[in-house]
Amino acid sequence: MTDTLLEIDHLSVDYETARGDLKALRDITFDIRKGEIVGIVGESGCGKSTLISSILRLTAPNTRFREGEVRFKGQDLLKASERQMRDLRGADISIVFQDPMQTHNPVLSIGQQMVDIQHRSKASKAEKLDRAAKMLGAVGIPDAQARLKQFPHEFSGGMRQRIAIAMALMSEPDLLIADEPTTALDATLEVQIIERLQELQSELHCAILFISHHLGVIAELCDRVVVMYAGAVVESGDVREIFHDPKHPYTRRLIDCDPGHIKERARVLPTIPGEVPDLANLPGGCIFRDRCDQAMPRCANEVPPLEQLREGHHAACWLNHEEVAS
Amino acid sequence: MLNFAIRRFGLALLILFVAVTVMFLMIRAVPGDPVQIMLGPRATPELQARLTAELALDQPIWRQLVIFYTNLVQGDLGIDVFSGRSVTEIVFQQLPHTLWLILAAITWSAALGIGIGAYAAAHPNTLIDRITAAISVSFVAAPAFVVALLSLLIFAVHLQWFPAIGAGEGFWGRLNHLVLPAFAIGLSWVGYIARLVRASMLEVMGENHVRTARAFGINERRVVLVYALRIAILPVVTVIGVGMGFLLSSAVFAEIVFARPGLGKLVIDSITTRNYPIVMGSVLISTALFVISTALADLINAWLDPRARAAK
Ligand SMILES: Nc1ncnc2c1ncn2[C@@H]1O[C@H](COP(=O)(O)OP(=O)(O)O)[C@@H](O)[C@H]1O
Ligand code: SF4
Ligand SMILES: [Mg+2]
Numbered sequence: 141m142t143d144t145l146l147e148i149d150h151l152s153v154d155y156e157t158a159r160g161d162l163k164a165l166r167d168i169t170f171d172i173r174k175g176e177i178v179g180i181v182g183e184s185g186c187g188k189s190t191l192i193s194s195i196l197r198l199t200a201p202n203t204r205f206r207e208g209e210v211r212f213k214g215q216d217l218l219k220a221s222e223r224q225m226r227d228l229r230g231a232d233i234s235i236v237f238q239d240p241m242q243t244h245n246p247v248l249s250i251g252q253q254m255v256d257i258q259h260r261s262k263a264s265k266a267e268k269l270d271r272a273a274k275m276l277g278a279v280g281i282p283d284a285q286a287r288l289k290q291f292p293h294e295f296s297g298g299m300r301q302r303i304a305i306a307m308a309l310m311s312e313p314d315l316l317i318a319d320e321p322t323t324a325l326d327a328t329l330e331v332q333i334i335e336r337l338q339e340l341q342s343e344l345h346c347a348i349l350f351i352s353h354h355l356g357v358i359a360e361l362c363d364r365v366v367v368m369y370a371g372a373v374v375e376s377g378d379v380r381e382i383f384h385d386p387k388h389p390y391t392r393r394l395i396d397c398d399p400g401h402i403k404e405r406a407r408v409l410p411t412i413p414g415e416v417p418d419l420a421n422l423p424g425g426c427i428f429r430d431r432c433d434q435a436m437p438r439c440a441n442e443v444p445p446l447e448q449l450r451e452g453h454h455a456a457c458w459l460n461h462e463e464v465a466s
Numbered sequence: 467m468l469n470f471a472i473r474r475f476g477l478a479l480l481i482l483f484v485a486v487t488v489m490f491l492m493i494r495a496v497p498g499d500p501v502q503i504m505l506g507p508r509a510t511p512e513l514q515a516r517l518t519a520e521l522a523l524d525q526p527i528w529r530q531l532v533i534f535y536t537n538l539v540q541g542d543l544g545i546d547v548f549s550g551r552s553v554t555e556i557v558f559q560q561l562p563h564t565l566w567l568i569l570a571a572i573t574w575s576a577a578l579g580i581g582i583g584a585y586a587a588a589h590p591n592t593l594i595d596r597i598t599a600a601i602s603v604s605f606v607a608a609p610a611f612v613v614a615l616l617s618l619l620i621f622a623v624h625l626q627w628f629p630a631i632g633a634g635e636g637f638w639g640r641l642n643h644l645v646l647p648a649f650a651i652g653l654s655w656v657g658y659i660a661r662l663v664r665a666s667m668l669e670v671m672g673e674n675h676v677r678t679a680r681a682f683g684i685n686e687r688r689v690v691l692v693y694a695l696r697i698a699i700l701p702v703v704t705v706i707g708v709g710m711g712f713l714l715s716s717a718v719f720a721e722i723v724f725a726r727p728g729l730g731k732l733v734i735d736s737i738t739t740r741n742y743p744i745v746m747g748s749v750l751i752s753t754a755l756f757v758i759s760t761a762l763a764d765l766i767n768a769w770l771d772p773r774a775r776a777a778k
Contacts, residue, residue: 193677196681198677198680198681200672226683226685227683228683229680229681229682229683230681230682230683230684231683234681234682235681237674237677237678237681239674242673242674242675243674243675243678244675244678245675245678245679245693245697246675246697246771246772246773247696247697247770247771247772247773248692248693248696249772256679256682256684256688257682257684259682259683259684259685260683291772291773293772293773294772304678307682
C-alpha cells in the first residue's frame with residue numbers, strides 16, 4: 141500500500157478542562173491515499189477541527205494525545221520532533237483553518253505574509269511577491285499585484301478565504317486540509333471556491349481533506365467521506381455508496397436534512413432533534429442512542445464497533461449487525 | 467495616514483486649549499495676593515502697582531485670559547518677575563533636562579519590561595514566570611520618590627557609583643547623572659509594562675493567526691517577535707502616551723531629590739514664589755507634553771496597526 145499518504149490510526153485526544161477530561165476524539169481510524177479527496181462531515185462540536193489540528197500538532201495547549209498514531213508517509217507525526225513537524229508544516233501538509241476572518245495576521249500586509257510563508261525558497265523578495273500575486277490570481281483575486289500591499293481587514297470574508305487557500309497551495313503540498321472553507325460564504329461564492337479547488341487539485345494532484353457540515357459540497361467534491369459524531373467515526377466509505385445506502389442512522393439523518401446538491405444549499409444547518417452528548421461525561425452504549433429513532437435495548441449497553449460492511453465501507457451501528465446476524 | 471495625523475493634532479490643540487485655560491483660572495483662584503507674596507515684605511506700593519499692571523492683574527479675568535493667549539500665539543509667555551528674562555527662554559532652557567530624563571526612564575523601562583513580559587508569556591506558569599511576576603508587582607508598588615531617595619542613599623552616597631546631584635557636563639557626564647533619576651522613575655514602569663505585555667502577549671499567542679503562522683512552519687522566534695509581539699506592544703504604546711502626566715510628576719520628584727534642573731524644579735520654585743508667568747509657562751509646556759505624547763502614541767499605534775488607521 142505505497143499509495144497511502146496519511147493514516148489516522150486509533151487516535152484518541154482529550155482536552156483537559158476544569159470540568160475534567162473532555163474526550164474530543166475517540167478511536168479515530170481512516171486513511172487518505174495520494175491525490176484523493178476525502179470529506180469529513182458532522183455537526184458542529186463533533187471534533188472535526190480538533191482532528192485536523194491534531195494532524196499537524198497545532199492544537200490548544202490543554203490537548204492531550206492519549207492513544208493512537210497519525211502516520212504521514214509512514215512517519216508517526218505524534219512522535220516526530222518539533223523540528224521535523226516544522227519541516228512538514230506548510231510544505232508537505234498545508235491547512236486552511238476555519239474562520240477566514242481570524243486567520244491572517246492583522247498588522248502585516250498580505251504580501252508580507254505570503255512572502256514569509258515562502259521562507260524555504262531561496263528566491264528574492266521580488267520573485268516571492270510575483271509568485272504570491274500569481275497564486276492570488278489563480279484563486280480569482282483580481283488586481284492581485286496591487287492588493288498585496290493591503291492588510292487583511294481590507295478584504296471581504298470570501299476574499300480572505302481565497303487568500304488562505306492560495307497561501308496553503310503555494311508550496312504545492314501533498315496534502316491540503318481545508319476546515320469548513322465555505323461555511324462562512326454565501327452559496328454562489330461557495331460554488332466558485334469549490335470549482336476553483338477542483339481545478340487546482342487536478343493541476344497539482346494533491347490529496348485534500350475537506351471538512352464541511354454541508355453534505356452537498358462533500359458529494360460534489362469528494363471521493364470518500366468520513367462521518368463523525370461526538371468525537372468518533374460512525375461511518376466512512378465511498379461518497380456515492382454512502383449517499384445511496386447510508387448504514388448509520390446519523391448519516392441518514394444528515395442526508396435527510398440536506399438537499400444533497402451543491403447548488404441548493406441547506407437553508408439551515410443540519411438540524412437533528414436532540415443534542416450531542418457531553419464529551420466530558422459520555423454515556424455507555426451507543427453515543428447516538430439518545431437521538432436515534434431505531435435504538436434497541438442492546439444499544440444502551442454495548443458500544444457498536446466500527447466494522448467493515450463492504451470493501452471500504454465502515455459503520456458503527458448494531459442495526460448492521462442484526463442484518464448480518466439474521 | 468496624513469489626514470489622520472492632522473485631525474489627531476487638531477484634537478490635541480483643542481485639548482491643550484481647554485486644559486491651559488482651566489489651569490490659568492485655577493492658579494488665579496489660589497487665595498492670597500500674588501503680588502504681595504512675589505515681592506515679599508519689602509514691597510513698596512509703587513512697585514506693587516507696577517507689577518500688578520505688568521501682569522494685568524487689575525484687569526477682569528477674561529481680559530487677562532485674552533492677553534495671555536494673544537501673547538502666547540506670538541510665542542511670548544511674559545517676563546520673569548525676578549530676573550526680567552523671557553519666560554519662554556527660561557522654560558525652554560529647562561525643558562531638555564526633563565525630556566531627556568523622561569526619555570531615558572521610558573526607554574530602559576520599556577525595553578526591559580517588554581523583554582520580561584514577552585519572556586514570561588513564552589514560558590507561562592514556569593518558575594521564571596512566577597519570579598518575574600513577583601518582582602514586577604513589587605516594582606509597580608514602588609513609588610518613584612521612595613526609589614529616588616533610596617537609590618540616592620545607596621548608589622550615590624554610600625557606594626558612590628553615581629553622582630548624587632545636578633545634571634552633569636558633556637555627554638558622558640550627563641548620561642552618568644541620568645542613571646539614578648531615570649532608574650527611580652522607570653522602576654515601577656518596568657513591572658507595569660512587564661505585566662501588561664505578558665497579558666497581551668498570552669492573548670495574542672492564542673489567536674488564530676499565530677496558529678496559521680506556525681502551520682506554515684515559520685520559525686518560532688519570528689512568530690513570537692514579529693507575528694505576536696508587534697500586536698502585543700500596542701497597549702504599551704498607549705499606556706506610555708497616557709502615562710506622560712504620571713511620568714512628569716515622578717520627574718518632579720526626581721528633580722527635587724537629585725537637585726536636577728528641569729521643569730519640575732521650575733514649577734515647584736515658581737509656585738512657592740507665585741511667579742505667575744513662570745508657573746503658566748511651565749504648566750503650558752507640561753500640558754503640551756502630555757497632549758503631544760498621547761497624540762504621538764495614537765499615531766505610533768496607527769503606524770503599527772493598520773486596523774486603527776482604517777477606523778480613524
Ligand atoms: N481548547 C479546548 N479546550 C476544551 N474544549 C475544547 C477545546 N477546543 C475545542 N473544544 C471542544 O471540543 C469539542 C470539539 O470541538 P471542535 O474540534 O472544534 O469541533 P468541530 O470542528 O467539529 O465543530 C467541542 O465540544 C469543543 O467545545
Ligand atoms: S447502534 Fe443503536 S442507537 Fe446506535 S445508531 Fe445504531 S441503532 Fe441507533
Ligand atoms: Mg470546527
